[in-house]
Amino acid sequence: MRFTFLIYLLYISLFTNCKQPEYHLTKIEGKQIGVTDSLKAISEIDSFIQPYRAHLKKDMDSVLAYSVGTYSRDDGEFNTAIGNFMVDAVHEQANPIFKRRTGHDIDMVLFTYGTVRTIISKGDITIRTVYELxxxxxxxxxxxxKQPQIDSMLQYLCKTKKANPFSKLKLTIDKNYDLVNATISGKPIDNNKTYYVATHDYLYNGGDNMTFFQPNDSLYKLNYKVRNxxxxxxxxxxxxxxxxxxxxxxxPRK
Known part of the structure; x- marks a missing residue:
């Protein structure tokens, strides 16, 4: 019995001594490595990605259309040619999809000044241009x-004092930036009507302080990127x- 007890103690001792030691982090060191021209290229990696780089460059430089002029988001105080182009194009492309799925038309499209990220220059418009835009x-x-959210939307547009692009909406304000008149698709706003407003998901989720999109009656995801x-x-x-x-x-105009 005593012998068995000694064996048991020996087993416990060996098991305890075989446990892995515990390690504790005591210090972290690091340094910043700037990505500059001074870094040497690795020829093997560069050779591997070169065909993909050439293919991507060819795609990005593909010409889509021609721009008669140069357009910027700062060209106008309340609306701009480039902003009008973007929302009108989105309406034309998205409305048939929405109509086919729901039987309804998109009543208007709304973006913000910040949605327009760069200019469109006179000349060829490439895929690269659209990615920059x-x-x-x-x-x-x-x-x-419905009417409460539409009212909040109109107040937002009046008070932000920016060229926030919209399509199918017509807005008139006075010198104090108060609403004078608003129509959608050429008709006075009907307080009993449900309006289908197209935007993009960032704005829907409250981006640029557009909180009026929620709550709402329904949300329809088209699975269609603005860029596309x-x-x-x-x-x-x-x-x-x-x-x-x-x-x-x-x-009156200023």
Missing amino acids: MPFENNIVVVAL ALIDYLKKADTINPVMDDRYIQI
Whole structure:
């Protein structure tokens, strides 16, 4: 019995001594390595990616259409040619998809000044141009809004004092930036109607303080990127010559 007890103690001792030691982090060291021209290229890696780089460059430089002028988001106080181009193109491309799925038309499209990320220069418009214009993976969504949300949307547009692009909406404000008149698709706003407003998912989720999209009646995801809609539109257009118009005006003018 005593012998068995000694064997048991020996077993416990050996088991305890075989346990892995515990390690504890005591210090972390690091340094910043800047990505500059001074870093030597690794020829094997460069040779491997060269065919992919050439293929991508060829695709990105493919010409989609021609731009008659140079257009910037800062060209106008209340609406701009480039902003009008973007929302009008999205309406034209997205509406048939939405109509086919729901039986309804998109009543208007709404983006923000910040959605327009760069200029369109006079000359050829390439796929690269569109990626620079819309570098994010934003998808088009359609939101069903009723009168309270529409009122909040109009107040937002009046008070932000920016050229936020919209299509199918016509807005008139006074010198104090108060709403004078608003129509959608050429008709006075009907307080009993549900309006189908297209935007992109970042704005729907409250980006740029657009909180009026929620709550809502319904949300429809088209699984169609804004960028792809612009590319599809430009492939058909051949030439674009967008203009500033009277969709958003202030009276009396300054």
